[in-house]
Amino acid sequence: MIKKFNLIFSKDTGVITLSELDKKAIEISSKYKGKIQILPKVPIKSIDDFAVLYTPGVAAVSKEIVKNKDLSFHYTYRWNAIAIVTDGTRVLGLGNIGPTAAMPVMEGKALIFKYLGGVDAIPLPIGTKDPDKIIETVKILEPAFGGINLEDIESPKCFYILEKLRQTVEIPVWHDDQQGTAGATLAGLITSLEITGKDPKNIRVILYGAGAANIATARLLYKYGVPYENMIVIDSKGPLYKGRNDEDSMKLENPWKYELLEKTNKVGARTVEEAFKGADVLIAASKPGPGVIKSDWIKLMNKDPIVFALANPVPEIWPDEAKNAGARIVATGRSDLPNQVNNSLIFPAVFRGALDVRAKTISDEMVIEAARELASFAREKGINENYIIPKMTEWEVYPRVAAAVGMKAIQQGIARVSLSYDELYSSAREIINSARKLLSSLT
Numbered sequence: 001m002i003k004k005f006n007l008i009f010s011k012d013t014g015v016i017t018l019s020e021l022d023k024k025a026i027e028i029s030s031k032y033k034g035k036i037q038i039l040p041k042v043p044i045k046s047i048d049d050f051a052v053l054y055t056p057g058v059a060a061v062s063k064e065i066v067k068n069k070d071l072s073f074h075y076t077y078r079w080n081a082i083a084i085v086t087d088g089t090r091v092l093g094l095g096n097i098g099p100t101a102a103m104p105v106m107e108g109k110a111l112i113f114k115y116l117g118g119v120d121a122i123p124l125p126i127g128t129k130d131p132d133k134i135i136e137t138v139k140i141l142e143p144a145f146g147g148i149n150l151e152d153i154e155s156p157k158c159f160y161i162l163e164k165l166r167q168t169v170e171i172p173v174w175h176d177d178q179q180g181t182a183g184a185t186l187a188g189l190i191t192s193l194e195i196t197g198k199d200p201k202n203i204r205v206i207l208y209g210a211g212a213a214n215i216a217t218a219r220l221l222y223k224y225g226v227p228y229e230n231m232i233v234i235d236s237k238g239p240l241y242k243g244r245n246d247e248d249s250m251k252l253e254n255p256w257k258y259e260l261l262e263k264t265n266k267v268g269a270r271t272v273e274e275a276f277k278g279a280d281v282l283i284a285a286s287k288p289g290p291g292v293i294k295s296d297w298i299k300l301m302n303k304d305p306i307v308f309a310l311a312n313p314v315p316e317i318w319p320d321e322a323k324n325a326g327a328r329i330v331a332t333g334r335s336d337l338p339n340q341v342n343n344s345l346i347f348p349a350v351f352r353g354a355l356d357v358r359a360k361t362i363s364d365e366m367v368i369e370a371a372r373e374l375a376s377f378a379r380e381k382g383i384n385e386n387y388i389i390p391k392m393t394e395w396e397v398y399p400r401v402a403a404a405v406g407m408k409a410i411q412q413g414i415a416r417v418s419l420s421y422d423e424l425y426s427s428a429r430e431i432i433n434s435a436r437k438l439l440s441s442l443t
Contacts, residue, residue: 099125117348180343353405
């Protein structure tokens with residue numbers, strides 16, 4: 001997931017220091033003993049109310065659900081509840097810190113779900129790294145939730161877990177590090193291509209980094225219309241190409257990456273320089289910079305190149321360096337720079353839309369629709385080289401994305417509830433606004 005880290009980086013000294021915001025984060029976590037809690041929604045005036053809310057009255061509700069289990073979405077909080085499942089093996093900026101230390105991050109994620117999507121998200125760090133046990137745990141938890149958000153699970157097992165769960169559970173499952181990042185990236189790319197006058201069918205794309213984010217981005221770009229043969233994926237050993245000496249081991253250990261080795265790089269580039277030559281778009285999701293992407297590589301790209309340097313806390317190349325080397329548009333993952341590509345524009349609204357129509361899954365087409373709606377919103381505001389994607393503070397974008405996602409699920413026949421666009425938009429807007437008011441009222 002692309003997030004902003006509260007670190008101070010000196011371009012002169014290269015030193016990263018603990019900032020006042022980090023100290024504040026520790027102070028708040030200590031003061032409140034965590035960032036979330038569970039509160040009742042129904043008023044309780046006296047102990048007598050429990051005769052209805054609990055036994056014996058609640059038995060009538062359970063009996064109705066026995067007759068029709070779908071009523072659990074009508075009579076319980078399940079309609080709006082998701083689990084944030086992690087094993088803590090790949091927490092951004094922290095690495096393999098385990099499930100216990102990952103809990104504060106998951107709590108923060110839950111806050112974003114509530115604030116931007118009105119979604120009740122429950123952090124569930126689990127004490128196993130075994131992918132099959134993670135899958136089994138989620139299947140066991142399915143009756144309690146309306147959706148599952150997989151978070152900070154290392155690659156390549158994250159692909160295996162997502163694929164298996166999408167095949168076996170009846171609620172939407174989402175891996176934000178894959179789908180959220182890919183969706184936000186596509187949104188920014190759609191408008192960038194419009195500004196530069198480039199056709200997605202004809203562009204050459206470099207994906208620098210071959211982890212969960214860029215593998216998912218490559219897949220989504222293909223679904224959007226960018227041919228695989230026009231992409232080149234670069235990992236720590238260089239471009240993926242047929243005949244590379246680790247091809248056989250890759251096929252066994254990471255078949256998702258191997259699939260891209262087989263389908264991409266029609267020009268047969270074997271060096272980074274060969275890959276960059278004549279490319280139109282660079283999407284870097286690798287490791288923090290600076291200096292990961294060289295200015296000389298940008299100079300090898302086609303006219304008006306588009307550069308997405310998405311590593312945090314420091315992008316692979318600073319925007320001014322990329323622009324001095326010829327880049328027309330530069331995006332990063334940072335909120336203090338123009339064109340922040342952030343999955344927080346995607347995941348709260350995607351789940352809002354999926355939950356509101358009770359989607360059976362979250363399809364690639366739903367993610368593309370979310371990206372299109374983000375691009376449409378930015379277009380209406382007036383896209384330019386420093387504004388290719390909405391800002392997180394533009395609140396009105398979230399219900400629009402939610403409604404667009406819900407409508408796509410209905411069109412695809414994977415929604416259990418059919419509503420009009422206006423109904424979806426109004427509902428999402430009300431839920432999100434209510435959540436924001438609730439959170440802002442806390443002291």
